[in-house]
Amino acid sequence: MSVMELSACDLAAEVRARRITPLEVAQAARARVAEMNPQLNALTLVNPRLEAEAESVAARLAEGEDLPLAGVPVVIKDNIWVKGLPITQGSRLFADFIAPEDARAVARLRAAGAMILGIGTCSEFACKGATKTPLHGITRNPVDPSRTPGGSSGGSVAAVAAGMAPLALGTDAGGSSRRPPAHVGVIGFKPTQDLVPYGPGFDEPVWGISVIAPIARHMEDIQLAMSVLADVPRAEPLRGSFAASADFGLGQLLDPDVDLAFAAAMDALRGAGHSLTEAAPEWAGLDGMAIMPLQYAGLAALFGDRWQQDPALFDPDLGAQIDSGLRLSGRAVAQAHQAGHRMAQILRDFLTRFDVVITPTTPCAAWPAEDSAPATIAGARCGGRDHAAFTPQANHSGCPAISLPCGRDREGLPLGLQIIAAPGRDAALLALAAEIAPLLKRIDIFQKEAP
Missing domain, CATH: 3.90.1300.10 (Amidase signature (AS) domain)
Structure with missing residues:
Protein backbone atom coordinates (compact mmCIF):
# COMPACT_ATOMS: atom_id res chain seq x y z
CA MET A 1 0.00 0.00 0.00
CA ASP A 231 -11.54 17.14 22.30
CA VAL A 232 -14.46 14.84 21.44
CA PRO A 233 -13.87 11.51 23.25
CA ARG A 234 -14.64 8.03 22.04
CA ALA A 235 -18.08 6.94 23.25
CA GLU A 236 -20.61 4.15 23.08
CA PRO A 237 -22.85 4.31 20.01
CA LEU A 238 -26.48 5.40 20.23
CA ARG A 239 -28.68 2.35 20.81
CA GLY A 240 -32.24 3.67 21.10
CA SER A 241 -35.03 4.18 18.61
CA PHE A 242 -34.07 5.45 15.17
CA ALA A 243 -36.38 7.35 12.82
CA ALA A 244 -35.89 6.76 9.12
CA SER A 245 -37.42 8.74 6.28
CA ALA A 246 -36.63 8.61 2.58
CA ASP A 247 -38.00 12.11 1.98
CA PHE A 248 -37.45 13.61 5.48
CA GLY A 249 -41.14 14.51 5.57
CA LEU A 250 -40.70 17.07 2.77
CA GLY A 251 -42.33 15.26 -0.14
CA GLN A 252 -39.05 15.55 -2.04
CA LEU A 253 -38.74 13.27 -5.07
CA LEU A 254 -35.78 10.88 -5.13
CA ASP A 255 -33.94 9.44 -8.09
CA PRO A 256 -34.95 5.75 -8.17
CA ASP A 257 -31.43 4.53 -7.36
CA VAL A 258 -31.29 6.77 -4.28
CA ASP A 259 -34.56 5.24 -3.14
CA LEU A 260 -33.20 1.72 -3.69
CA ALA A 261 -29.95 2.44 -1.86
CA PHE A 262 -31.79 3.98 1.09
CA ALA A 263 -34.09 0.96 1.36
CA ALA A 264 -31.08 -1.37 1.21
CA ALA A 265 -29.39 0.61 3.98
CA MET A 266 -32.46 0.36 6.19
CA ASP A 267 -32.60 -3.40 5.61
CA ALA A 268 -28.92 -3.65 6.57
CA LEU A 269 -29.50 -1.71 9.79
CA ARG A 270 -32.50 -3.81 10.74
CA GLY A 271 -30.46 -6.93 10.00
CA ALA A 272 -27.81 -5.66 12.40
CA GLY A 273 -30.41 -5.35 15.17
CA HIS A 274 -31.24 -1.65 15.06
CA SER A 275 -34.81 -0.55 15.78
CA LEU A 276 -36.14 1.65 12.95
CA THR A 277 -39.42 3.54 12.76
CA GLU A 278 -40.60 5.20 9.57
CA ALA A 279 -41.12 8.73 10.83
CA ALA A 280 -40.15 12.31 10.00
CA PRO A 281 -40.62 15.77 11.46
CA GLU A 282 -43.81 17.62 10.53
CA TRP A 283 -42.36 20.73 8.93
CA ALA A 284 -45.61 22.73 8.64
CA GLY A 285 -44.74 23.78 5.10
CA LEU A 286 -41.14 24.79 5.92
CA ASP A 287 -38.46 23.82 3.44
CA GLY A 288 -35.00 25.01 2.50
CA MET A 289 -36.30 27.87 0.35
CA ALA A 290 -38.02 29.45 3.35
CA ILE A 291 -34.63 30.29 4.85
CA MET A 292 -32.76 31.28 1.66
CA PRO A 293 -33.61 35.01 2.03
CA LEU A 294 -31.19 35.04 4.96
CA GLN A 295 -28.33 34.11 2.64
CA TYR A 296 -29.44 36.53 -0.07
CA ALA A 297 -29.74 39.42 2.38
CA GLY A 298 -26.42 38.56 4.01
CA LEU A 299 -24.62 38.50 0.68
CA ALA A 300 -26.24 41.79 -0.28
CA ALA A 301 -25.09 43.39 2.97
CA LEU A 302 -21.52 42.21 2.46
CA PHE A 303 -21.09 42.63 -1.30
CA GLY A 304 -24.08 44.50 -2.70
CA ASP A 305 -22.18 47.74 -3.27
CA ARG A 306 -19.36 46.00 -5.15
CA TRP A 307 -21.82 43.99 -7.23
CA GLN A 308 -23.66 47.14 -8.26
CA GLN A 309 -20.34 48.76 -9.22
CA ASP A 310 -19.00 45.81 -11.23
CA PRO A 311 -21.23 42.73 -11.56
CA ALA A 312 -18.71 41.10 -13.92
CA LEU A 313 -16.47 40.42 -10.92
CA PHE A 314 -18.97 37.88 -9.57
CA ASP A 315 -20.17 34.40 -10.40
CA PRO A 316 -23.51 35.11 -12.14
CA ASP A 317 -25.28 32.74 -9.76
CA LEU A 318 -23.93 34.72 -6.79
CA GLY A 319 -24.86 37.94 -8.53
CA ALA A 320 -28.43 36.72 -8.79
CA GLN A 321 -28.44 35.95 -5.05
CA ILE A 322 -27.06 39.40 -4.23
CA ASP A 323 -29.62 41.06 -6.48
CA SER A 324 -32.39 39.12 -4.73
CA GLY A 325 -31.02 40.25 -1.37
CA LEU A 326 -30.97 43.89 -2.40
CA ARG A 327 -34.64 43.67 -3.33
CA LEU A 328 -35.83 41.96 -0.15
CA SER A 329 -37.96 43.80 2.35
CA GLY A 330 -37.19 43.83 6.04
CA ARG A 331 -40.40 41.88 6.55
CA ALA A 332 -39.22 39.12 4.22
CA VAL A 333 -35.90 38.81 6.04
CA ALA A 334 -37.70 38.69 9.41
CA GLN A 335 -39.97 35.95 8.05
CA ALA A 336 -36.92 33.94 7.01
CA HIS A 337 -35.46 34.33 10.51
CA GLN A 338 -38.72 33.05 11.94
CA ALA A 339 -38.67 30.12 9.50
CA GLY A 340 -35.17 29.17 10.63
CA HIS A 341 -36.21 29.35 14.27
CA ARG A 342 -39.28 27.17 13.70
CA MET A 343 -37.21 24.70 11.69
CA ALA A 344 -34.81 24.40 14.63
CA GLN A 345 -37.61 23.86 17.13
CA ILE A 346 -39.30 21.21 15.00
CA LEU A 347 -36.15 19.12 14.50
CA ARG A 348 -34.97 19.44 18.10
CA ASP A 349 -38.41 18.42 19.38
CA PHE A 350 -38.43 15.45 17.02
CA LEU A 351 -35.05 14.35 18.38
CA THR A 352 -36.47 14.15 21.89
CA ARG A 353 -38.58 11.23 20.62
CA PHE A 354 -35.87 9.50 18.59
CA ASP A 355 -32.12 9.20 19.10
CA VAL A 356 -31.39 9.88 15.44
CA VAL A 357 -33.17 10.51 12.18
CA ILE A 358 -31.77 8.88 9.05
CA THR A 359 -32.29 10.20 5.51
CA PRO A 360 -30.53 10.10 2.17
CA THR A 361 -27.87 12.80 2.11
CA THR A 362 -29.05 13.96 -1.30
CA PRO A 363 -32.02 13.01 -3.49
CA CYS A 364 -29.76 12.56 -6.53
CA ALA A 365 -26.23 11.69 -7.56
CA ALA A 366 -23.71 14.18 -8.96
CA TRP A 367 -24.74 16.12 -12.07
CA PRO A 368 -22.65 17.56 -14.96
CA ALA A 369 -19.76 19.70 -13.75
CA GLU A 370 -20.69 22.66 -15.92
CA ASP A 371 -24.13 22.99 -14.30
CA SER A 372 -24.88 24.75 -11.04
CA ALA A 373 -27.62 22.27 -10.10
CA PRO A 374 -29.30 19.18 -11.53
CA ALA A 375 -31.91 19.87 -14.19
CA THR A 376 -34.11 16.99 -13.08
CA ILE A 377 -34.60 14.67 -10.13
CA ALA A 378 -36.54 11.44 -10.64
CA GLY A 379 -37.13 12.54 -14.23
CA ALA A 380 -39.00 15.70 -13.19
CA ARG A 381 -37.84 19.28 -13.51
CA CYS A 382 -36.59 20.50 -10.16
CA GLY A 383 -35.79 23.70 -8.33
CA GLY A 384 -32.25 24.95 -7.95
CA ARG A 385 -32.08 23.89 -4.28
CA ASP A 386 -33.95 20.57 -4.46
CA HIS A 387 -30.64 18.69 -4.44
CA ALA A 388 -30.03 20.25 -0.99
CA ALA A 389 -33.44 19.41 0.47
CA PHE A 390 -32.24 17.27 3.39
CA THR A 391 -29.30 19.16 4.86
CA PRO A 392 -29.99 22.77 6.04
CA GLN A 393 -32.30 21.66 8.85
CA ALA A 394 -29.32 20.42 10.88
CA ASN A 395 -27.59 23.78 10.50
CA HIS A 396 -30.52 25.87 11.71
CA SER A 397 -31.09 23.53 14.66
CA GLY A 398 -27.39 23.25 15.56
CA CYS A 399 -27.55 19.45 15.34
CA PRO A 400 -24.60 17.20 14.52
CA ALA A 401 -25.03 15.27 11.26
CA ILE A 402 -22.87 12.93 9.24
CA SER A 403 -22.89 11.68 5.65
CA LEU A 404 -21.64 8.15 4.99
CA PRO A 405 -21.09 6.49 1.60
CA CYS A 406 -24.13 4.36 0.76
CA GLY A 407 -23.81 2.45 -2.50
CA ARG A 408 -23.70 3.73 -6.06
CA ASP A 409 -26.25 4.38 -8.73
CA ARG A 410 -26.50 2.53 -12.05
CA GLU A 411 -23.85 4.85 -13.54
CA GLY A 412 -21.40 4.09 -10.75
CA LEU A 413 -21.84 7.46 -9.04
CA PRO A 414 -21.64 7.47 -5.21
CA LEU A 415 -24.66 8.02 -2.98
CA GLY A 416 -24.83 9.01 0.68
CA LEU A 417 -26.71 8.30 3.90
CA GLN A 418 -27.24 11.09 6.44
CA ILE A 419 -27.65 10.56 10.19
CA ILE A 420 -28.71 13.47 12.44
CA ALA A 421 -28.65 13.53 16.24
CA ALA A 422 -29.57 16.06 18.90
CA PRO A 423 -27.10 18.85 19.74
CA GLY A 424 -24.23 17.72 21.94
CA ARG A 425 -24.45 14.04 21.00
CA ASP A 426 -21.46 14.19 18.64
CA ALA A 427 -19.40 11.46 20.30
CA ALA A 428 -22.26 8.94 20.36
CA LEU A 429 -23.22 9.81 16.77
CA LEU A 430 -19.64 9.27 15.59
CA ALA A 431 -19.56 5.91 17.38
CA LEU A 432 -22.82 4.90 15.71
CA ALA A 433 -21.50 5.98 12.30
CA ALA A 434 -18.33 3.93 12.87
CA GLU A 435 -20.53 0.91 13.56
CA ILE A 436 -22.80 1.49 10.57
CA ALA A 437 -20.20 2.44 7.95
CA PRO A 438 -18.97 -1.15 7.32
CA LEU A 439 -22.57 -2.29 6.74
CA LEU A 440 -23.10 0.42 4.14
CA LYS A 441 -19.91 -0.52 2.29
CA ARG A 442 -21.54 -3.84 1.39
CA ILE A 443 -24.57 -2.21 -0.24
CA ASP A 444 -24.83 -2.96 -3.93
CA ILE A 445 -28.29 -2.28 -5.30
CA PHE A 446 -27.42 -3.89 -8.63
CA GLN A 447 -26.10 -7.12 -7.09
CA LYS A 448 -22.58 -6.67 -8.40
CA GLU A 449 -19.77 -8.45 -6.66
CA ALA A 450 -18.52 -6.32 -3.77
CA PRO A 451 -14.96 -4.98 -4.21
Missing part, protein backbone atom coordinates in the same frame (compact mmCIF):
# COMPACT_ATOMS: atom_id res chain seq x y z
CA SER A 2 1.38 3.40 -0.96
CA VAL A 3 1.77 6.20 1.57
CA MET A 4 -1.13 8.17 0.16
CA GLU A 5 -3.52 5.23 0.47
CA LEU A 6 -3.07 5.08 4.26
CA SER A 7 -5.65 6.48 6.62
CA ALA A 8 -4.66 9.49 8.67
CA CYS A 9 -4.52 7.26 11.75
CA ASP A 10 -2.22 4.72 10.10
CA LEU A 11 -0.08 7.36 8.45
CA ALA A 12 0.47 9.20 11.73
CA ALA A 13 1.33 5.90 13.42
CA GLU A 14 3.92 5.13 10.73
CA VAL A 15 5.47 8.57 11.15
CA ARG A 16 5.55 8.34 14.94
CA ALA A 17 7.18 4.89 14.66
CA ARG A 18 9.88 6.44 12.41
CA ARG A 19 9.06 4.02 9.57
CA ILE A 20 8.43 6.98 7.30
CA THR A 21 9.48 10.60 7.65
CA PRO A 22 7.21 13.62 7.40
CA LEU A 23 9.32 14.81 4.47
CA GLU A 24 8.67 11.56 2.59
CA VAL A 25 4.95 12.03 3.21
CA ALA A 26 5.11 15.62 1.97
CA GLN A 27 6.91 14.54 -1.17
CA ALA A 28 4.41 11.75 -1.83
CA ALA A 29 1.50 14.14 -1.34
CA ARG A 30 3.03 16.73 -3.64
CA ALA A 31 3.54 14.05 -6.30
CA ARG A 32 -0.08 12.90 -5.98
CA VAL A 33 -1.31 16.47 -6.38
CA ALA A 34 0.87 16.90 -9.48
CA GLU A 35 -0.68 13.74 -10.92
CA MET A 36 -4.34 14.41 -10.10
CA ASN A 37 -4.96 18.12 -9.68
CA PRO A 38 -4.56 19.23 -13.31
CA GLN A 39 -7.61 17.15 -14.22
CA LEU A 40 -9.67 17.80 -11.08
CA ASN A 41 -8.81 21.38 -10.06
CA ALA A 42 -9.30 20.39 -6.41
CA LEU A 43 -6.59 22.70 -5.01
CA THR A 44 -6.09 26.38 -5.63
CA LEU A 45 -2.45 26.00 -4.54
CA VAL A 46 0.01 23.69 -2.83
CA ASN A 47 1.53 25.12 0.32
CA PRO A 48 4.99 26.43 -0.66
CA ARG A 49 6.16 25.74 2.91
CA LEU A 50 5.03 22.11 2.90
CA GLU A 51 8.52 20.65 3.14
CA ALA A 52 9.48 23.17 5.84
CA GLU A 53 6.42 22.11 7.82
CA ALA A 54 7.51 18.49 7.40
CA GLU A 55 10.95 19.28 8.83
CA SER A 56 9.30 21.07 11.76
CA VAL A 57 7.15 18.02 12.54
CA ALA A 58 10.22 15.78 12.41
CA ALA A 59 12.03 18.08 14.85
CA ARG A 60 9.09 18.08 17.24
CA LEU A 61 8.94 14.29 17.19
CA ALA A 62 12.68 14.12 17.85
CA GLU A 63 12.12 16.32 20.91
CA GLY A 64 9.58 13.82 22.23
CA GLU A 65 6.28 15.56 21.43
CA ASP A 66 3.21 13.33 21.20
CA LEU A 67 1.59 14.31 17.90
CA PRO A 68 -1.66 12.46 17.06
CA LEU A 69 -1.62 13.81 13.48
CA ALA A 70 2.14 13.54 12.99
CA GLY A 71 3.01 14.12 9.34
CA VAL A 72 -0.60 13.93 8.10
CA PRO A 73 -1.19 16.18 5.05
CA VAL A 74 -4.42 18.15 5.34
CA VAL A 75 -6.35 20.22 2.78
CA ILE A 76 -8.04 23.40 4.02
CA LYS A 77 -11.06 24.88 2.25
CA ASP A 78 -10.56 28.22 0.50
CA ASN A 79 -12.69 30.14 3.00
CA ILE A 80 -10.79 29.11 6.15
CA TRP A 81 -7.79 31.25 7.09
CA VAL A 82 -4.31 29.70 6.85
CA LYS A 83 -1.65 32.19 7.90
CA GLY A 84 0.46 33.51 5.04
CA LEU A 85 -1.49 31.79 2.25
CA PRO A 86 -3.92 33.28 -0.29
CA ILE A 87 -7.46 32.51 0.88
CA THR A 88 -9.93 33.79 -1.71
CA GLN A 89 -13.41 32.38 -0.98
CA GLY A 90 -13.38 31.60 -4.70
CA SER A 91 -13.90 35.31 -5.41
CA ARG A 92 -12.08 37.83 -7.55
CA LEU A 93 -12.71 40.32 -4.76
CA PHE A 94 -10.27 38.38 -2.58
CA ALA A 95 -7.81 37.22 -5.23
CA ASP A 96 -4.95 39.05 -3.48
CA PHE A 97 -5.98 38.40 0.13
CA ILE A 98 -3.34 36.80 2.37
CA ALA A 99 -4.64 35.36 5.63
CA PRO A 100 -3.06 37.24 8.57
CA GLU A 101 -3.41 34.32 10.97
CA ASP A 102 -4.60 30.73 11.24
CA ALA A 103 -8.19 29.95 12.04
CA ARG A 104 -8.22 28.26 15.44
CA ALA A 105 -9.19 24.93 13.87
CA VAL A 106 -6.15 25.12 11.58
CA ALA A 107 -3.94 26.00 14.55
CA ARG A 108 -5.21 22.93 16.41
CA LEU A 109 -4.39 20.69 13.45
CA ARG A 110 -0.87 22.13 13.30
CA ALA A 111 -0.44 21.69 17.06
CA ALA A 112 -1.31 18.00 16.60
CA GLY A 113 1.39 17.59 13.92
CA ALA A 114 -0.62 17.96 10.72
CA MET A 115 0.97 19.54 7.65
CA ILE A 116 -1.05 21.93 5.50
CA LEU A 117 -0.87 20.43 2.01
CA GLY A 118 -2.85 23.10 0.23
CA ILE A 119 -6.07 25.00 -0.21
CA GLY A 120 -9.21 23.31 -1.52
CA THR A 121 -11.38 25.10 -4.06
CA CYS A 122 -14.83 26.27 -3.02
CA SER A 123 -17.77 27.97 -4.67
CA GLU A 124 -17.83 31.75 -4.36
CA PHE A 125 -18.37 32.79 -0.72
CA ALA A 126 -19.24 29.11 -0.05
CA CYS A 127 -22.78 29.89 -1.20
CA LYS A 128 -23.46 27.50 -4.06
CA GLY A 129 -24.05 23.77 -4.49
CA ALA A 130 -21.46 23.28 -7.23
CA THR A 131 -17.78 24.25 -7.19
CA LYS A 132 -17.08 26.48 -10.17
CA THR A 133 -16.02 30.11 -9.98
CA PRO A 134 -14.77 32.86 -12.30
CA LEU A 135 -11.54 32.95 -10.27
CA HIS A 136 -10.62 29.26 -10.13
CA GLY A 137 -12.77 27.54 -12.75
CA ILE A 138 -14.55 24.19 -12.54
CA THR A 139 -13.68 21.54 -9.96
CA ARG A 140 -14.40 17.97 -11.06
CA ASN A 141 -15.45 14.74 -9.39
CA PRO A 142 -12.66 12.11 -9.12
CA VAL A 143 -15.17 9.30 -9.64
CA ASP A 144 -16.29 10.80 -12.97
CA PRO A 145 -14.58 14.05 -14.03
CA SER A 146 -17.53 14.97 -16.21
CA ARG A 147 -19.52 15.42 -12.97
CA THR A 148 -19.41 17.94 -10.16
CA PRO A 149 -18.22 17.07 -6.66
CA GLY A 150 -20.96 19.40 -5.43
CA GLY A 151 -20.37 22.45 -3.30
CA SER A 152 -19.39 24.40 -1.59
CA SER A 153 -16.60 22.16 -0.23
CA GLY A 154 -15.97 20.60 -3.62
CA GLY A 155 -12.19 20.94 -3.65
CA SER A 156 -11.74 19.49 -0.17
CA VAL A 157 -13.81 16.39 -0.96
CA ALA A 158 -12.26 15.92 -4.40
CA ALA A 159 -8.77 16.05 -2.90
CA VAL A 160 -9.62 13.44 -0.26
CA ALA A 161 -11.42 11.16 -2.72
CA ALA A 162 -8.49 11.39 -5.16
CA GLY A 163 -5.96 10.42 -2.51
CA MET A 164 -4.18 13.78 -2.33
CA ALA A 165 -4.71 13.83 1.45
CA PRO A 166 -6.46 11.56 3.94
CA LEU A 167 -8.09 14.48 5.74
CA ALA A 168 -9.54 17.88 4.85
CA LEU A 169 -11.46 20.70 6.47
CA GLY A 170 -14.61 22.09 4.92
CA THR A 171 -17.32 24.38 6.18
CA ASP A 172 -21.00 23.54 6.40
CA ALA A 173 -23.73 26.20 6.57
CA GLY A 174 -26.42 24.24 4.71
CA GLY A 175 -24.88 20.88 3.84
CA SER A 176 -21.66 22.01 2.15
CA SER A 177 -19.61 19.30 3.86
CA ARG A 178 -22.22 16.54 3.68
CA ARG A 179 -23.60 16.68 0.15
CA PRO A 180 -20.17 16.90 -1.59
CA PRO A 181 -18.82 13.91 0.38
CA ALA A 182 -21.90 11.94 -0.73
CA HIS A 183 -21.21 12.85 -4.35
CA VAL A 184 -17.60 11.57 -4.29
CA GLY A 185 -17.93 8.63 -1.88
CA VAL A 186 -16.23 9.94 1.28
CA ILE A 187 -17.38 10.92 4.78
CA GLY A 188 -18.30 14.42 5.96
CA PHE A 189 -19.22 15.36 9.52
CA LYS A 190 -21.08 18.50 10.60
CA PRO A 191 -20.49 18.94 14.35
CA THR A 192 -22.83 20.55 16.86
CA GLN A 193 -22.90 24.31 16.32
CA ASP A 194 -19.90 26.06 17.95
CA LEU A 195 -18.31 22.81 19.14
CA VAL A 196 -15.31 23.42 16.86
CA PRO A 197 -13.93 26.98 17.09
CA TYR A 198 -14.98 29.04 14.07
CA GLY A 199 -12.64 31.82 13.00
CA PRO A 200 -10.88 34.13 13.01
CA GLY A 201 -11.87 34.54 9.40
CA PHE A 202 -14.21 36.17 6.93
CA ASP A 203 -17.59 37.68 7.71
CA GLU A 204 -20.44 35.25 7.18
CA PRO A 205 -23.61 35.91 5.14
CA VAL A 206 -25.58 34.18 7.92
CA TRP A 207 -24.02 33.98 11.37
CA GLY A 208 -24.63 31.09 13.74
CA ILE A 209 -25.26 28.25 11.28
CA SER A 210 -21.85 27.46 9.76
CA VAL A 211 -19.36 24.99 11.24
CA ILE A 212 -15.87 23.70 10.52
CA ALA A 213 -16.34 20.15 9.21
CA PRO A 214 -13.78 17.32 8.86
CA ILE A 215 -13.82 15.23 5.67
CA ALA A 216 -12.09 11.86 5.31
CA ARG A 217 -12.23 8.44 3.68
CA HIS A 218 -12.31 6.56 7.00
CA MET A 219 -14.47 6.95 10.10
CA GLU A 220 -11.49 6.56 12.42
CA ASP A 221 -9.97 9.63 10.78
CA ILE A 222 -13.13 11.67 11.41
CA GLN A 223 -13.01 10.59 15.05
CA LEU A 224 -9.32 11.44 15.29
CA ALA A 225 -9.92 14.86 13.73
CA MET A 226 -12.73 15.62 16.17
CA SER A 227 -10.56 14.63 19.13
CA VAL A 228 -8.04 17.23 17.94
CA LEU A 229 -10.49 19.93 16.87
CA ALA A 230 -12.84 19.76 19.85
